[in-house]
Amino acid sequence: METVRAAESALMARLPEGTLMTRAAAGLAAACATLLASAAGRPTRDRPTRTARLYGARVALLVGSGDNGGDALYAGARLARRGAAVTAVLLSPERAHPAGLAALVRVGGRVLTPADTSSVSSLLRSADLVVDGIVGIGGRGGLRPDAAHLAQRVADAGAPVVAVDLPSGVDPDSGEVNGPAVRAALTVTFGTLKPGLLVDPARTHAGEVHLVDIGLTPQLPAVPELAALESADVAALLPRPSAESDKYRRGVVGIAAGSARYPGAAVLCVAGALHGGAGAVRYAGPAGDHVLARYPETLVSSGSPHHAGRVQSWVVGPGLGEEPAARELVAEVLATEVPVLVDADGLRGLDPDRLRTREAPTLLTPHAGEAAALLGTTRERVESARLAAVRELSQRYGATVLLKGSTTLIADPDPRGPVRANPTGTPWLATAGSGDVLSGLAGSLLASGLPALDAASAAAHLHGLAGSLAPTPPSATTVAAALPQAWARVTGTGTGTGTHGTASPSPSAFPLP
Ligand SMILES: NC(=O)C1=CN([C@@H]2O[C@H](COP(=O)(O)OP(=O)(O)OC[C@H]3O[C@@H](n4cnc5c(N)ncnc54)[C@H](O)[C@@H]3O)[C@@H](O)[C@H]2O)[C@@H](O)CC1
């Protein structure tokens, strides 16, 4: 968050005092008003038939002692001016933002402290909306006990929560959640999205994310630390056959996967590849009969990749097993001059120096355990610092790296570029064989000519979407089957994925410092 703070300071130095907070509070109040209006008529626990609209709506503000609380107080004052009944719960009354508090009190807002136990309980139970201004980017560590207790009471009351800048209790930089944290229906964030809004587990606490422009963009570094592609961005990347394209011009992807022991990995990898836009899929390996039985359109050979015929990209690794022959196969594929995706068993014992000498792009798609082995560290360390891990891997191996997990991250070896966080997906995708579908899909996009970073990002996006569209609970087979629907969703409508529906800043990627 240092880059956000630096950008805010630079901008604040040029603007009258309070300008940024005024802009933030205006955006926050507007988002609260919209949410209340959209919830009109929705019955809630205490008033089964009540209508929530701004005039007369009951709004509870949770106010910490920093500027995050100040945003909540100023926004509360705006809502109160428009007829809402606003009550602030001040965690530290003597340290609450003085001007914000004065503004709220001036327009008739009420004030409580957590010590007013029964009043706070009835406030939270009857609230149409709770605004979480406990802590924002100034938060360090898990919530302190008094704040954690308040967050728990809000969760128990069940009222919809709008988080100010970030859900209180999530780490702004890493997306880690240590202890209790607020769960929001909507997070209104200012200036730029924070990694804590895109990286799990924090992401699931944020709900829908709405970005308010407070004029920070020109102050932010030109290259953000993290970015996410929207559906429209992915649609623009996906290959579209033209009238003159034949199957070879559309690209041929080669799959070197599966073994006598794991033939299913070959079938699933081919399934992903057939839905990735390449004109043809070649399979080289011992599981050809299984592949043909399921996908007769595959060009199958049982020899080595070398003899399989021309391809524009290779996918190597899924289901190869641990035999020494697997490593030789990976080495053979890496010796070709086309883009290569290495996954699963293929990632065992990869030589960074060998990879760095390749001229064509290499894409590695490890999960956290495989990434830990490649980095010589533990799975826990990778899980707790996913951003750092994906960057380190791509630097060390000179390859594009897609780190699978609850939030898939993609890093390019060029350290000047942002890491991409995939905004689609569902925890259900953690299912056997799902990674094989993803690697086939990404390999297919590589064959159709996409740069490795874009192929990986588009594949992760489509795969995540297919996971959500497949009947619950999805299997790797049904995820592959849902890929055409995911393509249609991305290319047909251009609408968001639902994960960050309202976060639509003008640049096509969400910049994150
Ligand atoms: N700096 C700026 O220019 C702007 C800042 N804005 C708001 O200001 C926020 C940042 O304000 P601050 O720097 O005052 O910081 P915060 O308000 O985010 O947090 C600092 C306060 O939280 C307390 N705190 C820290 N860790 C805690 C924990 N684990 N549990 C409970 N309390 C904890 C601290 O004692 C301090 O009082 C942003 O998130 C945003 O909401 C916006 O108004 C836009 C402009």
Ligand SMILES: [K+]
């Ligand atoms: K907050």
